Amino acid sequence: MFSGKKVLLIITGGIAAYKMPQLIRLFIKQGAQVKVIVTQNATNFVTVKTLATVSQSVVYDDEYLSENIAELTHLDLPLWADFIVVAPATANTLAKIATGMADSLATTAVLASDKPVYIFPAMNDVMYGQHATQRNLYQLAESGYKIFSPEVGPLAEGYAAKGRLPEPETIIELVFQAFYRYSHPQVLQNKKFVVTAGGTEESIDPVRYISNRSSGKMGTDLANAASLLGADVILVTTRPAMMVMSEVKVETVKTTAQMQAAVAVHFDETDVVIMAAAPADFRVANPATQKIKKVAGQDDLNLQLIKNPDILAGLGKQKKHQFLTGFAAETENLHANALKKLTAKNADLIIANQVGRSTGGFNADENSGTMFFKDGTTIEIPLMSKQEMALRIIQEINERL
Ligand SMILES: Cc1cc2nc3c(=O)[nH]c(=O)nc-3n(C[C@H](O)[C@H](O)[C@H](O)COP(=O)(O)O)c2cc1C
Structure with a gap:
């Protein structure tokens, strides 16, 4: 530092x-x-x-x-x-x-x-x-x-x-x-960024939800890093309690649908979108309006899940001038899956990182990964603090704007 x-x-x-x-x-x-x-x-x-x-x-x-x-x-x-x-x-x-x-x-x-x-x-x-x-x-x-x-x-x-x-x-x-x-020269002045962060939450009933282990740290660090280089940044997050710079505008959401709607509002005038959130792929079809009670003699409970919209893919279809970045958090076949995602989602950059290990990934202070750009360039990022990694990613994006 x-x-x-x-x-x-x-x-x-x-x-x-x-x-x-x-x-x-x-x-x-x-x-x-x-x-x-x-x-x-x-x-x-x-x-x-x-x-x-x-x-x-x-x-x-x-x-x-x-x-x-x-x-x-x-x-x-x-x-x-x-x-x-x-x-x-x-x-x-x-x-x-x-x-x-x-x-x-x-x-x-x-x-x-x-x-x-x-x-x-x-x-x-x-x-x-x-x-x-x-x-x-x-x-x-x-x-x-x-x-x-x-x-x-x-x-x-x-x-x-x-x-x-x-x-x-x-x-x-x-x-x-x-x-x-x-x-540092404020190279991103007049550029608008939308960054998403955190795992979304899908209600089962008024007190329970389905979510994942994404802490929102990587997305928050990316929003802060873009702001440090002069960008106008909107952070759409499920984890607003993290240390966010006062210059970053924070919008708090819970569900994948809310996150999609919040990003859509800003999309037209945005230069760079970074989808660092981990939106839940599925939501409960019919969330209960009252707390689900245990019933004597009932040993299982079935929840029907339905597919959530794919926010990144949707943006990929609509995009005009926007630079689209996604993350591929994978537990296996990291590189192959990242490259597949790059084309399938019409993204400009996919950052692949391994989750489910003892170092890096969700909920850790450090991370590593590989950046796959649409132009075929790949850049390895060794294990470093998420804050340093965020600055590195933003600098690489800036060079391609
Ligand atoms: C117990 C005590 C606590 C003080 N705490 C503060 C404080 O937190 N902030 C402040 O502006 N002055 C505080 N003061 C007053 C300053 O110590 C005083 O204005 C002093 O002249 C400051 O000198 P300096 O600015 O040269 O250090 C306190 C004084 C005492 C006796």
């Missing part, structure tokens, strides 16, 4: 500073080098020793700067960094940055930087809602700083409201997305 990247983390004096050692660990785990600046007040909430240990580096503060002026100037750290993260950002520090103050190493580093600065305000809800704070946030956004809204959740005051710092796992994901957009 951040291999070889240099992160300057500025921690200010908010209660959520205690979460920062965990954020530093996550950055390092993702391949980044981290240097930390603390304000004097931040050290009331997190110790310099802890931060130095987890960041494997000196922690920089005003005292360090004045004692080591021969080796370090106020400009060295912002020059070194690829980007700056200010988390948690207090109301006080927001006000200082907004007005261009540089009265500490922390605020000077921000003012002296021409790199992206990602700011995560966190404070009491009343402080956050104050006109002064909101005006400062508006000013910061206008000046080109990227502000991430605090979450609604339990505050240190003992009640839930808006002002909470997102968890480190969320912060790292948000920073990754923002930095990826900044550092």
